[in-house]
Amino acid sequence: MSALIKWKNHHIEDVEVNLLLHALNERYGYDFTGYAKASLKRRLLELVSYFDIEHLSQLIPIMLYDEAVAQTVINSISVPTSDFFRDPFVWLHLRTHVLPELASFPRINIWQAGCGHGQEVYSLAILLHELGLAKKSHIFCTDINPEFLDDAKKGCWSTRNADIWRENYQKSGGNGTLSDFFIEQENKMFIRANYKQNIEFIQHNLVIDDVFKEVQLVICRNVLLYFGTDLQNHVLTLFTRSLERGGYLLLGRGENILNLKEQHLQLELRDTSLQLYRKTMDMDSNV
């Protein structure tokens, strides 16, 4: 029998990451195996100090038997950071170009995929109200994580970032004030009820669940970054099938569809810096 070969720790950690992902999938049905590995590993390794263990793999037996621990692991894998009107130039473009164009549709269905703590979906609701489109619009806000959905549904945030949000909102072309949209109480900001009216919160897993509605706009920012290439392709196909012809897809400004012309014939890039795509009107091309 030959001697076992010594490995460097970071290679062993890769094995631990894979084992943990398989355990999470088999036990809880959450499949993160198609995620981009480099940043995923960073987030998972933070759990080692959080749970005060020596190796990530020691978390596996705990997680298998303790649902609360598993939820913590799942929460650490999905990344719910956002701000109101983040990247204001993107929202300005939605306000001045995309939404006015969609106004010609009899109904505007919007799929907001990945809800974080809700900042993005309520930014959208505010825009729709300001453009007078709220009554004919319906937003489907989905997330894989029921805890994030509940949180977003509440529509309540700390006032800590209010200055940044005000500045973002103004740069996005807004003329109102934050108090038009929020009620402030004891360092908390609550979204006013009328901005919740046309939002439906739905648990949906982009990895395994199918299209559920025809929509004219899909917004999914800073989600595909976390997916590997195959999973990204799968999800882009899902979005394309969900979109009506002429509808728009908005990704995060750091995102990138590498094989657009080979694999996603029905999507055309409208603006690289915005990462805005449109589903072609062409009847012949296939998804």
Next chain:
Amino acid sequence: MYKMLVIGLSAGGTPLIRQLLSALPKNYSLPIAIVAHLPEDHPNHLDKVLDAVTDLPVRTARDKEPIITGHVYIAPSGYHLLIERNHHFALSHDKKVKCVRPSIDVLFGSAAEVFENNLIAVILSGANSDGADGVAMVKKLGGLCIVLNPEDTVFNTMPNAVIRAAEVDYIASIEDIISLLVCVDEK
């Protein structure tokens, strides 16, 4: 033997990186990835500034893009830049590390894991300690670590932090760093 060069800089680093890139020959083969701390949500003009001083192709790194020999890549503002095992870039919007995003530690750490002793890491100047953990990781996995001499910049917090965190291979002037980088690529 080296396959990748990563460079980190913050306050005071722009003239240094301009000097460095302008001095590299146009057939320089090592791909270069740069993390510079820039204001978030502002358009990133460093690519234009650097493109003007070098014949090497300069671009903002994009998610899932393969790394190409002889190209210079800059981390986009507001995103961490990482390298995957398949030598493609990955961006992430994970929380800030040491109050910054992009983080030098994040790029250097992921590059160290992928390139191990085929990596060169360079720290120029800066007013915080980002880069110290990253350089320590590069050193641990066998990469070559070069730091600007803290006496050569008023923004010396970063080089000093790096020197404290790791046994770096060279503490050098910008001219000597350039000579080293040219020399290792010719080998």
